[in-house]
Structure formats: C-alpha cells, structure tokens
Amino acid sequence: MHQNGFIKMIGSITCGLLAVQFCIGQVNWLLLGAWTLAVFGLYVYSYIKARKEAVWERKSISRRENIDVILTSLAGGLLWSIAVVLFGPSGDLNTMVGIWALVLCLMVGSAMLMSAVPLASIVFIGMCGLSSAFGWYLINGYQMAMASAAIAMLLIASCLMNGRSFINRKIAEANLNEKKEVVSLLLREFEDTGADWLWQTDTSRRLSHVSPRFAHAVGRTAEDIEGRPFLQLVAGQAWDSGKFPPALHELAEKLKRRDSFSNMLVPVMINDVTRWWEISASPKLDENGAFHGFRGVGSDVTEQRESADKISHMARFDTLTGLPNRLQLTETLGKAQQDSDKWNGRCGFMMIDLDRFKAVNDTLGHPVGDRLLARVSERLRSIMTDNELCGRLGGDEFAIVIKDASDSQYMDMLGKKIIDTLSRPYEVDQHTLYIGASVGTAIGPRDGRTVEMLMRSADLALYRSKDQGGGAHNQYEPKLHVHAEERRVMEIALRKALDNDEFSLNYQPVVSADTGGVMGFEALLRWTNPEFGIVSPAKFIPLAEDARLIVPIGEWVMRTACKEAMKWPATVKIAVNVSADQLTDPSFLDMVVSALHDSELPAQRLEIEVTESIFMREGTGATQVLDQIIGLGINLSLDDFGTGYSSLGYLRKTRFSTIKVDRSFVQGAAKKVPESLAIIRAVVAMADSLGMTTTAEGAETEEEVKMIQKLGCSKIQGYYFGRPMASHDALELFKDHNPDTLKIDDRAA
Template identity: 50%
Template sequence: MRQATGLDAPDGADWARVHGHQYALLGKRTVVRASVQLMALLLVVATLWSGVDHVLLGAWGVALAFAVALAVSEDRRALTAEIAHYGAEEIRRHAVASAAKGVIWGLGMMAFAASGGADRLWIVWSVAALLMLATSVSRYSAPISSMAFSASVGIGGLLAAGIAGNWLLVTVVLFSVVFAVFGVIENARVFVASRLTEAAMHEKSETVSMLLREFEEGQADWLWQIDTRRRLKGVSPRFAYALGSDAKSVEGVAFLELISGPNWSNDEYRETLKAFADKIKRKEPFSDLLVRVALPTGQRWWELSGAPIVDDNGIFQGFRGVGSDVTEQRESSEKIAYLARYDTLTHLPNRLMLNEALGEALAYAEHWRSRCAFLMIDLDRFKAVNDSLGHLVGDEMLGQVANRLKSIVGEHELCGRLGGDEFGIVIRDLSDRRQIEELAKAVIEQLSEPYQIENQILYVGASVGSAIGPRDGKTVEEMLRNADLALYRAKDEGGGEHCEYEPSLHANAEEKRQLEFSLRSALEKNEMALHYQPVVDAHTEEVVSFEALIRWNSSEHGFVSPAKFIPLAEDTRLIVPIGTWVMQQACNEAARHWPSDVKVNINVSPEQLLEPEFASTVVRALSHSGLDPKRLEIEVTESIFLRDASVARKALEQCIALGCSVALDDFGTGYSSLGYLRKLNFTTIKVDRSFVQGAAQQSRESLAIIRAVVAMAQSLDMTTTAEGVENADEAIMVRDLGCTKIQGYHFGRPMSAEDARQVFARRAVDLKRKSA
C-alpha cells in the first residue's frame, strides 16, 4: 500500500523514477486542474444564486479560490519531482493542499444545507462527486492527495446530508467516497506496475544496445565456432586476422593444435590451454577464460567465452563463443602489478612488498614458534648530497646503494626501499641474534664505502635500527614503528651505528608525542614565561645586558626543562611561533622597564633564520615595543651554517643593517670555523662554559682556547663573554684572561621579569647613595 501510494519507493527501484513522473505531471497540468475547480465553483454559484445568501456564497467562493491557489503553488513545486529530491515533507504538503480544497467543498455543502439550499444539495454533491471521480481515475493526480481530497469532500457531504435529513444522500455519499478511495488505490497499483515494467524494459533495452555496440565497435572482438571434432568452422575474417592467417587456410583445422603450436609441452602455456581443453571436453559453458596462445605473429593472450551448441533434440553440435585479444591489457596489468610492488628507481621491492614479506615472516614465525627480524636503514648525510649536487646525482647514488644491498642479503632475506633514502631488510627465519649484528655491520661498512658518480668521489654513511618479531611486535605496523624508533636512537648517537629496539624507546617516543601535543597549545594557555640572566661588565661588574631564557610550566607535565622541549620545538618547527613570541615579549620588557644602556640578548634557532619573514619579525618587535635596535643582540650558534648558510647569513645581515648586534654562542664546541667570523660581522663571541670550567681546573687546553678566542676577538674588534662563571675566583680568572663580559650564577641566576626590575631599582638606590 505504501509503495503503491508513493510513501515508499518500490523494492529495487528509485522513487523518483516511479512516482516522480506522476507528481511532475501535476505541475504540467496545473492550469487544467485549476480551471476544472473554478468551473465547478462557477457552476455551483450559478445553481445556488437564487436560493442561498449571496454573502455566504461569495465567502465560500473566495475560500475555495484561495485553496485552489494554494494547490496551484504546490503543483508547481512538483515540477522537478523527477530530477530533484521530493520527499515525505513535500508529499504531505501537497496532500494538505488537496485536503484544503476538499474541506472547503465540504464546509460549503454544510453551510448551504443549513441556510436554505438543502433542496439543491444534490446538485452541489453531484459537482463535488464529479471532481472526486476525476481525481481518482486521472493519471494527473497523486494517490495520497486524491484520497485526502475525496475523504475531505466525503466527510463534508455526509455532514451536509445529515443536516438536510437526506438519508438517501448519506448512503450515496458514503459509497461514493469508499469507491473513490478504492479506485485511487487500484489506479495507483496499476500505475506503479506499469512504470516498473516500463523501467525494466528500458533498462534491458539499454543493456542489450550497449553490449551490441561494444561488440560491434571493439576492434579485438570476434566470434569463433568448432564442430564436434573440435575443428574450426565458419571462420570470420576478423577471427582469421586474429589467428594471423586467412579464413580458407584455417577452416577445418583443429582449434587447440592451431593455437598451441609447439608449446603444448611448455608448462607456462599448458596450464591455460589445459583449462580451455577441459571445458571443451566436458561440454561446459565458460566465460572470460584467459588463454595464452602461440601464433605465427607471436605469443598472445586471449580471453575466450563459449557455450555448447545443441539442436532441437538436445544433441551436441559443437561450441560457439566470443574471443578478444587482451595482450596489451595483460602486459599493462603486469606492468602495473610490477610498479605496485617494485620501486622504479632502484628496482628493489617497495614498501608494499616489504610489508607483505614482513607479514608473511611474522605469520611463519608464529606458526613455527621461530623468530624473524626487520632492519630499517637510513643514509647519513644524504640530504647534503641532494642539496649540493642535485637530485640526479642523488638518484644515481640510491641506485648504487640498492646494488650494494642486493649483494649483501642472503637467500632468506629480502631488501627493499621504503622511500626517500630509507631501506629495509626482512629476515624471514632468524636463527641467531648475531645474524642481525653481522648483517647490520655489513650494511654500514658497505654503504660507507666511497661512491664514484660523475667523476666525483662521494661519501655517505648508514644508520640501522632493528626489531625482532614477534618479541618486538606481532604486527607489521608494530615492527616498522619499533625498528624506526631504534633507527632514531642510532641517528641520535651520531649515525653510523646499529641499535636494537628496547621497550624504553617506545616510552620515550610516547612521552615526546604527549609533550608535542601539549607544546602546540602552550602559548595559547599562557604556559610560557621568560626569565632573564644578567651579563655584567668584567671590570665594573655592572649589568650591561640580560639574556632572555624561555621557561615552560605545563599544566599537564609540570615544569619542562628547556633541554627537552627546545629540541622538540625545533623538530616540529613550533620554534618559529615560540621564537616570535619571545622576541616580542623580551623587546617589550626591555623597552618599558630597563635603563636605556642595558641590552637584551635573544637566542635565535636556525629554523627561525630559515624563515623568509624573520627580518620582518624583528622589525615588528622593535616597532611595536619602541626598543632602540642597538639594544637588541641576537645570539646564534654555529649550527646555523650547516643548513642553508646563505639564507641565514642574509637574514642576519638584514638585522645588522637595522642596527642590531649579533653574538656567536658556544664558539668552539661545534663545527668551528674561522671562516664564519670572516663572513659575518659578529659583535660578540661567547666562550662556552665547558672551557671556563676546564680553565678553573687548570686545564692547559681550555686556558689556551680562551686566550686564543680573546686574542682573535680583540684583533677583530669584538667583545667576549665568558659563560658559566660560578664563583669569585672564576670571575677573576676570566677577567685576567681578557674577557670583556661575564655571565654565570656568580652574578645572578635566570630570574623573572619582576626580579630583573628589582636589580635596576637597587642599582638606582646605590647610585643615589654614592652621589649623596
């Protein structure tokens, strides 16, 4: 019932395809439907004009006209029912509009019966019944709306007949409504069945047309037929062309012998040909059977479909079918399959194939209670080769790396490329843990040998991380993750190392992940704060500057050491927004609360210097705070020259042009080169605390280094700052060695901004006392 009336879509059919057309017809016949209603209205008005109050008649006419207008609006909404969504809400609204017309007709009949028109009620009912009949049998009506209209008119008619005391009319109205409703339902059933049949025939017609069109247009399709002796008959020119011969030459020739040639004994051919021969022998129909054939034109792949032929008496007459030459598709599929599983650059198995091999190794280990292993390999210093010599040289190097790895792995080991400069080795059956150590050692040694590419001798190294299954992971994902964690450990140790997975690595990685998550919202939560450590003049011990040091007090992790979160911020590039915040806060503090002769020192990460907008960040911080550029000293380490020295140098030169000074921090502890001092106009060299502590212990090397740095700085007109001075003796020592500035716990630990202001307040009090 719901499907016939349009409340639900018929099973397996689209609602719009079945009922949408029906509702769309309403919109197309809006004028006709409205005209019928208005003609009925005029007919009733003319009939009752002489016997019913004109005001009542006019009010009823206006109400009916309004209801017709509402119905017209809903009919027009249904115009797009075949192409747009026309759901339950739209059906309900249309039914309500139809019911409104019926209610007006019913109310009119009741009003007429009560106001002196009872003797002409038959005429009004006849007109209303005519409208009911029209809406119940017309295909330009919707079932639900028709039933709503008929029921509304019928109820009004019953009440009107009752008011008039015409019981015969009551009976007629009752039966008319019942028959009208049943007529609507039956008409709807017939309509739905017709639409479903029409749709099915249309779909079958389209399918047959499409198949015939594809067959006619397909250049590789042809028909074949064999008799009871399996000899070709009725060979078409297209089939003969596929066989590489003419139709007369192959007519009557045994089909299997013709396509197998001398290759019947070849296992590769026999497997597909045997399947085809078995189908023919058992007289079974088959479809899309892939057969490898040998023809005078060469080896080809055919896709055959066929069915046995029987006469009217059921006697077997042979086989008939369709064939296609799918050689190109087959070769393309094989190429795609190869590309899906092998790396195009190195021709090694790719990540997908490595994952499959590792999964099989884990399943084998679980079944036989043995062990397997996975080694993840990453090249050291490969990025420098790519950046300096180009990707073509890098690609050639990866090819040589692949060849060396293939020469290392054994019979039960599979090596492949994971992507970039990462490779992997799967050991299917691990009999001894020393096997991993020996293989990792061989990999590191082989890949560390020099490479000769384009008349250049290049060197890279390799780091290896390994995981043993199923101990370190029972799934492929776990093994890859844990081997990767071990590889990170090997890279952190300087590269050229092999590290095995340990459970603590996962704990560290999880801690790092949680810290990163919290660090991303630390600035928004106001968890960051700046502390300031004083730098004093070596001779007067007056504060000349403060170094801004960031601190993080996390709401989830508590106080987090800068040694832990600063490297994390650099790895995730969160150091850029954090560094911008530090620059703004420190400049604001110095400009608003410090004496005009005191500088602020701000540490800048290499990641910040590589940002194209770094100089603009400095300009904004200076302009917003009003700080004199001469009071800003940017501190960098020698590591800035290891990434993109030209970009870092340009950014710092822009800052120097603004009037800022630049200090070289931790000089002598990293990749020291006097060339750095020549390329950039540094104003200060900071002597690392390790040399100061060594000199305090009378280390000859440390003393010599400090003297050399001081002498070099003086010759280049630079100042020197000794870090890590913790007592008076160390202060005297570095002063005697010639350092111009001192920084360390002896003169003050890192302090809050308020405490730093107190330092200046006390200095002001001391100056007043001296002047007094």
C-alpha cells in the first residue's frame, strides 16, 4: 500500500511535467506555472500526510480519512480537468492528444491503484472523463468525445467490480483469520489441559509416533510402547488369556475391519489397575485409497465412569440399608412376571411391615431406628436365596421378589421364617429392642398380571395381617379387594356423616363400687348410615383416624357430650375418649375450652380418657397438652392400663385422676387367675398411693362385681350396671331420684 502511494505520486508528477512540456509556448506561462505548482503541491502534500498518519500500515481508515482521500481525488480531477479543457484546445491537435493521453493514463492508474477506495477513484475518473469529452467537443472531436465518455464508463465499472472483489477478499481474509484464531485457541487449550491425547497405529495395528501425553496415560515411556500392538497395550493380562471384555472385543473387530468409531468406552489395564478410556479413531488413507493405519484421540474417563456408577447405584439401592430400592424391586418383579408368563410358571411378591417400629423411633430417636433398620436388613439378607431378591420400599416397609413361587408350602415357610427371624430381640446401642413383622404375599399372575396389581394385592394381604394384630402372614384372597372397596366406599360415607347428622352418642354409666350410685357416664360414639346400617366403632374409628377425620368428629363428640351432661345432676361427670391425633392437633385445647364455655359445663365435671398410645409420640407435645388440660381443672383418665407398655413413667409424668383396669383382668380375677388378681391389687395399691381412683371395666356378672369390690376398686363400669344407652334413657335414670344418693337398679338396667 505504501508503494502504491509513492508510485501514484511519482506518476502524477511525471504526467504533470509532460503536460507542461506539451503546453510550453502555447499556454500562458503564468497560468501554466500556477497549475504545475498546484499539481506538484497536491500530490506531494497528500503523500506526506498519508505517510505521516501511517494510513497504508493500517487495516482500516476512519470516515474522516476516507473523506480526505475523496477530496484529494476531487482536487486532482479538477486540476486535470482544467488542463484538458483549457490547455488542450488552446494549442494544436498534438497538444490536445498529448494531454488527453496523459489524463487517460491517470484514469487507468486510479482505477488500478485505488480499488481500496472506489468512491475516490470514481470521482477522479468521472471528472476527468467528462472534462476530456468536453475538451474534444470544443475542438469538434465528437468521436474522441464519445470515446472518452465510453472509456470513463468502463473504468468506473471496473472500479466498482474491483472494489467489490476487494471487499469480498477482505471479508474472506477476516473470516479465515477468525477461524485460525479459534483453532489456535482450541489447540492451546488442548495442550494446556492435557485431558485428551493422540494415538496412531501402522498397518499392523502397532503403535507409531507415540506422543508424550499418550505415553503418560499408559504409565510408560514412549520408547517402551513404540511399535507394540495397540490391543496388547490396553488389554493387559487379558492379552495372554484371550478373555477380553466385550468392549475390547468390539474394539478389536473395528480395527480388524478398518471401521471408524467414535466415543467408544473401553476398560484398559494400566499397571494392573482397571481404567476407563473413551477413544475415537478413523483409518488413514492416501489419495489412492491405500490404508496406512489408524489415527485417533482418547481420554481417561475413569472418574466420570465411577461417578456415573455411583449415581446409578444410588438410584437403584437404598442408602441406609444397602438393599435394592423400590425401583430395582419393581424392575425385578416385572422381569419375574415376564419369565413366569413365558414358562407358564408363578412368581411371588412379599410385603413386610415392622410391628412396633414406630415406638422405637418415638422413644429412642431416629438414629437408633435407622440402626435397627440396618440390623433388620442384615437378617433379611441372611435368609435370602438365589430365588429371592429382598429390598426396602421405604420407612419400615420391606419387600421380597420370589422369582419361582410354584411351591405354596415354600411361600408359607418363608413367611413364617421371616416373622420368626425379625421377631428375635435386637441389641442396639445398649438397648434390647423387641419388634415384630407382618407379611402379606401375592402370587403372579394369579393375583395380578401387572407389577402394580401384584403389589396392590400384596399390600392388601399385608393390611389384613396388620388388622390381625401383627406377627401374621396372609396370602392374598379376592375377598380382600371387596373389603378394600368397602373400606373406600365407607370412607366416602364417613366424610359426609357429620353433615348428614348420622352420628349419635350413647352413654354407659360408671357407678361407685361401694354404694352403686351413678358417678358419671362414658360417652360412646355410634354411627348409623343408610347404606351400611349401624357400623361398629371398632370398624369406623380406625378408618376415621386413617382418613384424618377424627379431629372434626372428636370435636362434635366433645361439644355434644358437654351439652348433654348439663341436663344431669351436678354431681354426675361425663367422660370423653380422646385419641392421640386429637391431642396433637394445635386447636384441641381451644376447642375443649370453647365446648365448656358454650355448654356452661364446669371443668371438673369433664373427664378426658386417653390410652398409653399417646406416650408413644414423645415429639408431638401430647404430655404438655395433658398438663394444660389438668391446669384447667379437667380430670384425666388413663384407659386400658395394663394392656400396653404399662410404664410407671407415664404416671410420674402426668397426674391422672383415674386409672381404668381393662376388662380382661376383671374376667381373670373373677376366675381367680393369680396373675389377674396380682395385677389388679398392684394397680389399686399404686393408685391409692398416688391419690388416684380406679375404675374396673367390663363387669358383667355378680361374681365379677363382688371380686372388684373385694380388690378395692373405686368405680365399676360394665353391662351389670347398664349397657350404653341413648341420651333420653340416661336422663330417665335421674327421674324421681335424689341426686346425692342416685343408684341404678341392676335388674332394671
């Protein structure tokens, strides 16, 4: 570019001097001198300025600099237009031809040397072309005028074409430079990271041109592995035995067939350690198609592979117990069903639920519970054979897939063995723990042709085992689906029972053991449904608890019982059973206060009955709620004492006013069973020492009543003194009786 500027200056000045030579003696010397100085000054000045600003050394010029170049071309065109219009016609024809020839040379030179600035070249050519045509016109050279215009037009077209080609060439160069920079950057990054390496083989599949990075990946020097078979290097000891992993077999076939491959994952032995490589390669062929070996890249992806394996293991195994999780169990069960369909066999699915596990979690904490689950999984794993896959579904639920369940006796034996094994005591953190197990079994395809149906059938069988009190094994029966559907329909009806006014309360009297006088009633909930008729509380109360309906139902019971108790004498109390779910409800205490306020029943006439199950939920705050209830003046009664854990710690934590002795001990005492007699005596003695009263439940015969009185119980409740009765029948007891000496005629009751 610098040379082009210098040539342009020298050429332009030389043409100017030649023009002066043509015009000497024919043009005024002052005018000619001024023109010569202008031409010399213009081109020298423009060259010096361009060189000073290093215009030629830059890849681009600014808009102002571009305008300067155009103005310079405009000035040059004006000067040469003066020469061809004024100087040419003033002399003879030779002068005109000479000046025109010089102008034509400058026009061609401008078109060639100024293609980078096409607009400036067009301005110069256009002015010179027009002035040449006009000059020839002045001396009647019409053909030359037309030729001048035509030449100018051709040169302008050439400038446009050259300018376009120049711009396209520069764009292509810029794109190429950009790609070169990207490739260079990638190569530098490849060299710096060292994550991948290059490898190549010859026609015999032996390594050639071993790179340092590849040698480092192999753990040997380049000289040691140069020329060795590629497969021998990566196969390790398997090369001698010939027992290649499947991936290496596939690699060998690719190399043998000279096929390209990409991102192939292969295990390799490096220093007796298995590593995972991801390699790609393609055959090297010359212009004639001759094979010259393989060239490819590889990288060590052992860490990524191990991470992927770990994630896959976590997705299919339980992290706490190490047993297969629900996902793997369902997959295995699905495959077992396919096999049983294919070979006309049977498969089985067992669901296991731990009995009394929740009590361990609530009393000793979840860490102990987790360690207990680990011990359970160890025992289950110890009794599994190749025919079974044991896993954990979640919580305290486990499951077993039996691949071949053709032998029904084997299934029964396995269920019993599981219960016996899991029921043995556990030693965890210096605690001796006793739990049990309930098992439900379903056989496929008899009990379900899909995984979901078979699991549902096993779950129904397990539910039946839990209903039997735990520690039982039941196989699925079709009627269980009927019971489940009935339970579902009953739950729907139960949700509407309150709104449809289907509940009622019966009241069973509680009398003094000494006088037989009525001291209170226990409110007992009854449900009469148009579809199911009279439903047993043993059936709908657990359903209400499972469906979380016990809280609104319990509120209705509390408010109704308090209102009814206000119709009785002031000495008669009302006892209301409260579940653990009610006690843990945040609004329970406010509800009790509201029920007492709305009914105007004194707090000391209300007795709330709870069972030991509430103490199995230490983290729920039930004990604190009981203390607040006592603080309101409400009496507390501990129901069914002796049938559960019967911990004396409960009586230390909470000040109960009454302890109720279960009817099983009452019946045993009447039959003079030593254990029942001892238990009742112990409870009575303990209650007396703690300032509590005792109520014996379930007294049905005169012998039982006499034994209760003999053992010293304070109160008696049972059919002997009265069955649960409707509210109007309970109110009828108080007619024409002195409230202070109210008694029940047992024969009338």
